[in-house]
Amino acid sequence: MDKVASKLTTYEGQNITIIGRTTLINSVITSQVVYPATQLVILPTILLNVNKLERAFLWSGTDKTTGAKCMVNWEIVCRPLQYGGLGVLNTNKFTRALWLRWPWYEWKEPTKMWVGMGNPCDEDLNFFYASNTIIVGNGAKTPFWDSPWLLGRKPKDIAPLIHEASKRKNWKVREALKQNAWILKIKPPANVSAEHITQFFTLWVLLHEVQLDQLTEDDILWKHTASGLYSTHPHTRRNS
Structure with missing residues (x-):
């Protein structure tokens, strides 16, 4: 969390517009979570703290805020622009989408050394098979x-x-x-x-x-892409 928060110290968030802060959240904060989430199990508490940091920076331009300054429900904020949101990536749901690559590789590349040792996607296997x-x-x-x-x-x-x-x-x-x-x-x-x-x-x-x-x-075959190959790209548009 300290590493994620430190990425914002060089920006004067209070002097940046909401749209500008949204861009920084997706390009700076979220990017620090996406890479490790593709390989590691990130604790829910860490994702919760990341969401708190994102909300604080969006509404206050700092690393802390109050509920009174949060003008819109976070679920709405995370909707794509075409659905009335600001397009902020929902890190919790996107992380779950990333974890679907584990059972995907169990199918596609069963020779990987970790196959058979379990994966973080157990609770989302119904979603995996539905996809x-x-x-x-x-x-x-x-x-x-x-x-x-x-x-x-x-x-x-x-x-x-x-x-x-x-x-x-x-x-x-x-x-x-x-x-x-x-x-x-x-x-x-x-x-x-x-x-x-x-x-x-x-x-x-x-x-x-x-x-x-x-x-x-x-x-x-992955239902959400024309190629039939797994991708998280559709989930970035449906993370509300």
Whole structure:
């Protein structure tokens, strides 16, 4: 935070217009956050302090301000210009968008050394999958339970009771479908209900129709770009 704040000491913020301060916030403060956020997990408290510094500089031209000087709600300030905002980058939401590159690389470059060691995007995986189209080939990359690969739905959402009863939660589609291994890992509860049976057969019927292509690798396509490649650029326009 001290490094971020020190970048503004050379500017006399009180003598700069709101538009000028907005430009400095995006070019000076935000830039100090974006680079480390692409590689490191930044604590929410740090992002909160950055937002406080941005608000203070925007409304007061200094590193501190009061609520009385904040003329517009910060969420509105962070809207793009065409939507009535000032175009200030929402660092919290943009950081979450940057973290989506972690699961993206897990798909695209699974040989990276850190793959399999977890990533900071766990809480945003639903957003990640909603932003991508999964193309199942040989099933070697696609998470069986946790990704929406089966008619656009996650198997654990189709059959939550069966997912709960499964002794193995973390495996890929190819592993799970090989000789119906997913069935062998189900440990039925003491009291099997009619809903258990219904969910099992619903999932079984859907999986029975799946045909893997052993010569084709699984792939994902980013929905927000024409190229199908991950980019944070659309999120800079939708950070409100």
